[in-house]
Amino acid sequence: MSESVAITAKGLTKHFGDLTAVDSVDLEIPEAAIYGFLGPNGSGKSTAIRMLCGLLTPSSGEVEVLGYQVPGQAEQVKREIGYMTQKFSLYEDLTVAENLKFLATVYGVPGKELSKTIDGALERYWLNEQRHQFAATLSGGQKQRLALAGATLHRPRLLILDEPTSAVDPQSRRDFWDILFGLAEDGTTVLVSSHYMDEAERCHRLAILNKGRLVAEGRPRDLISEIDAGVVEIETSSPRAARDCLEGIDGVQSVAQLGARLHALTDKNLAEPAKLIREALNEAEVEAEVTAVTANLEDVFVVATRPNRKDGEPGHAA
Ligand SMILES: Nc1ncnc2c1ncn2[C@@H]1O[C@H](COP(=O)(O)OP(=O)(O)OP(=O)(O)O)[C@@H](O)[C@H]1O
Numbered sequence: 612m613s614e615s616v617a618i619t620a621k622g623l624t625k626h627f628g629d630l631t632a633v634d635s636v637d638l639e640i641p642e643a644a645i646y647g648f649l650g651p652n653g654s655g656k657s658t659a660i661r662m663l664c665g666l667l668t669p670s671s672g673e674v675e676v677l678g679y680q681v682p683g684q685a686e687q688v689k690r691e692i693g694y695m696t697q698k699f700s701l702y703e704d705l706t707v708a709e710n711l712k713f714l715a716t717v718y719g720v721p722g723k724e725l726s727k728t729i730d731g732a733l734e735r736y737w738l739n740e741q742r743h744q745f746a747a748t749l750s751g752g753q754k755q756r757l758a759l760a761g762a763t764l765h766r767p768r769l770l771i772l773d774e775p776t777s778a779v780d781p782q783s784r785r786d787f788w789d790i791l792f793g794l795a796e797d798g799t800t801v802l803v804s805s806h807y808m809d810e811a812e813r814c815h816r817l818a819i820l821n822k823g824r825l826v827a828e829g830r831p832r833d834l835i836s837e838i839d840a841g842v843v844e845i846e847t848s849s850p851r852a853a854r855d856c857l858e859g860i861d862g863v864q865s866v867a868q869l870g871a872r873l874h875a876l877t878d879k880n881l882a883e884p885a886k887l888i889r890e891a892l893n894e895a896e897v898e899a900e901v902t903a904v905t906a907n908l909e910d911v912f913v914v915a916t917r918p919n920r921k922d923g924e925p926g927h928a929a
Pocket of ligand 1: 627630632650651652653654655656657658659
């Protein structure tokens with residue numbers, strides 16, 4: 612990954628009437644990085660991304676993208692970006708190759724480069740065998756690769772992906788990410804919003820937003836190692852009783868269900884968090900296996916987006 616900066620934002624803010632959708636966000640996004648935006652529904656991810664690439668005018672704040680000032684030079688930026696949303700927006704009654712040809716023409720790819728561009732895209736996105744197939748008949752993963760091929764035909768320096776893999780199976784999601792890593796290696800900066808932790812974990816860097824504010828930022832492994840909490844895993848056949856018993860105990864910040872297990876997030880300064888939890892469960896006669904564990908990204912997310920009990924504001928984990 613190169614160390615140059617692709618995007619700098621200072622005090623980025625967007626109001627919609629009385630609502631502050633994005634609130635004084637400062638960001639520095641490295642060039643050729645896959646940069647993730649994670650946050651609950653309505654936390655401002657899409658609004659922030661759209662402002663960062665010049666598609667939406669900020670209420671206040673400054674953004675520099677690929678050397679251009681936004682919003683002043685937003686038109687120049689638009690030529691450098693590729694945009695793909697979760698909704699499949701290509702023509703279902705055209706073949707794969709016809710869809711790409713249409714898009715290449717819209718992007719102004721010169722006639723003599725057309726077939727080379729399309730052949731290159733079919734190769735890169737593993738769609739050669741489907742080139743004469745109607746888009747409507749493609750699998751979810753193939754449609755998604757076609758959408759990505761379409762969004763990158765003009766070789767954008769910045770690629771925006773809004774929840775790109777919400778409709779595909781895990782294998783297709785892995786394949787898709789392999790392609791993204793290839794694009795980043797070739798120098799493309801990728802902004803991706805997601806609800807999936809496994810997807811967020813693959814990003815080079817992450818911004819976690821909550822109620823429009825940046826509440827954590829960094830490399831996933833650093834966010835995990837610097838988490839402002841202890842994590843205790845609880846395996847029990849009575850998760851509800853365990854939660855009821857633990858919530859509200861001094862030193863326990865929150866209890867969240869992760870798959871079949873519970874994760875209790877405890878104050879970081881507790882000497883023996885597992886002992887505290889074990890004793891509380893024993894006293895309440897809830898049978899459970901209790902172990903102190905290393906945090907994962909979901910724990911980071913819970914800590915970063917939890918309401919701060921004292922003032923009702925989001926907690927700051929960064
Ligand atoms: N054009 C708009 N007019 C009014 N309010 C808007 C507009 N666009 C977004 N909002 C509001 O701004 C807030 C942030 O929305 P945004 O779509 O950026 O969140 P998000 O984190 O991307 O959400 P999701 O994960 O659900 O896509 C929400 O409360 C949303 O309703």
